[in-house]
Amino acid sequence: MSAIAELSQARRGRDESRDNKAAYIFLLPWLVGLVVITIGPMVASLYLPFTDYNLLSAPHWIGAQNYVAMFHDQRLINSLKVTFTYVFVSVPLQLALALAIAIVLNQGMKGLAFYRSVFYLPSLMGSSVAIAVLWRQLFGTTGLVNQILLKLGVQNPPGWIADPSTALSTIIVLHIWTFGSPMIIFLAGLRQIPTMYYEAAAVDGANAWTRFWHITIPLLSPIIFFNLVLQIIGAFQSFTQAFVVSGGTGGPSDSTMFYTLYLYLQGFGQFRMGYASAMAWLLMIIVALFTAVNFLVSKYWVHYDD
């Protein structure tokens, strides 16, 4: 009896190690990519910020000069302002819209699948170059939006992408328009809330707002937290929209100079790769900081079901 048990144990062991080997072989292309394309450059970029590297000749060591220069760079400080404005305006608005639409869709209706797909579509293409080009046309000084405004009788419509005070707003609107993907996640989360909670609350005389605030939000809070973390990390890294809408300049007047765009212009436009690498590490620290804060604060408002 024990011999058979031993034999089947050994057979299981052999099967498992064969399974593991096969798994690693299937993973190999991805692993090679991870090391060569992601980890390798990251390690290299630990060294680059301490060098002066103009892409065309070998890097040479300059110590912490790049980091010091960053603190005195007005355009960099401005790009931080622009990026923070973008992240902390567009993400809450986008998530609020996503939640609102998800709640509406959750009531159930004819054609629900159709609406879900239609609302999701913009978030699939939202960070593409094509959509950004379209956006630049729509919000041009003589673009479709202004043509409609003029027809409606607005006298001097704003310059949108050409006016420093409104250019960033057009990119914020673009981000809000891509509410579809957090919406789908919210919808899934809403489906998981047992209706008996709502029924019990209704019996107790709670109105819609109370039900929303005291049932939906707490039970949905893990999902809100998830979306918040992901969207903030993603928003800090936005590049395409700013690049295309401003024509690659971060203009007008650096009003759409996202941090990533300034990093790109310094690295590839001004041939200051060392400086750009320093900027990249600062971005990582900033994103890590906000993610950590997010996690720390979450214990005060996120309720996990046991």
Next chain:
Amino acid sequence: MKLTRRTTLVAGVLAAGLALTATGCGTGDSGGSAANANGKTVVRLGWWGNDVRNKLTTDVVNEFEKENPDIKVQLEPGTWSTYWDKLATQVAGGSAPDVIQMDESYLTQYSTNGTLLDLKKAGLDMSNFGSGTSDMGTTPSGTFGVVAGINAPVVLANPKVLKAANVAMPDDKTWTWDSLAKDAEKVTANTPSGTYGSANWAYTDFMLRLWLRQHGANEYDGSKPGFTASQLAPFFQQALDLQKSKAFPSASLASQDSTTSQDQGMAATNKVAFSYWWSNQITALNKDTGQDLKMLMPPSESGNAKDTQLYYKASMLWSINKSTKVQAAALKLVDFLVNSPTAGKILGTERGIPANSKVLDAITPQMSDTDKQVSDYLKSISGDLGPTMGLTPPGASNANYATYVTNLLFDKTSPQQAAQDYQNAVATALKGKS
């Protein structure tokens, strides 16, 4: 090992993965590969342009390949707005083209970093070049570019818009900044809304330089700004005044136009009467506007053409990648482009007037009317030129001139403040970059 389905599957995935990785590594250095399957030498030619230039370049390359059957030229067209980012990336990755179209404002940067070949040392023949033109691509360390064509600043006047506004074509030998402004105001007033007298010239670099030269200053002085804030402020004040008087388009239109591509801008769509270009750009603009635009010398303060302080510029240059594996073939191509009368006839003046006087003589009889116009324009201003304009110092583009103009036009800074800000920006940008 038994040939189970699993083993075959695993082997297949391994093989595919290895194959993909191999191809991935392989394409990395095909950039410098010297021969393709047919045994011909492949020379890669990169340039920025527009539809007109792309067609002419394709034609001239076909002619070159006819005369040199053992060389195949691989065409790599691009557009100005993305060209420099792409080139920087290619140079960093070691896959830059063999023959590179170059601009004088980037020449110093690329040459000091060893990307470009010294053409004089490599033996490029520039013996028939007009005086001063063989040095247009020369820096203190050598000659890294050969001028592809010569041009000069020009004001293009749109006859249809002027006619619709009932404004006579001005006389460019006697006009002034003020008279141009007044004509522009008249045009805006007499044409439907959306059409303006003049593009906002504050965004145009050579208008800034001409104005500064006419007032005893310069944009750059070696690696320092060549002007003081008080010298620049009146230029900005004038731009602001003309925007108020509607000679110029609104701030939004002007700011947008400054980042729109040439063929979609206000000049190309017949929305302004006067716009500011380099003389070789008239070929594409005539096509876009569907008209024969008139070339006018930029204005002076005094109304005397001799005070305009114009200058010739290399519209663009040809450079050769120092790490090219096909140097002889690349030199042949560049030599053909700048020294061959056949090439000259095909390219016309779209890249500027040829520097090689023999080529210029050969193409003059068959010049199209536009080419004649450009050639005549350059000849007509030759007596009124100011001192030669030096190469733009490296780092200058980091000064980000357009931002200060935009801030001025949207009333965020005063002209004096904008001038001071720009001067500080130039000083910072040029420092430590030489």
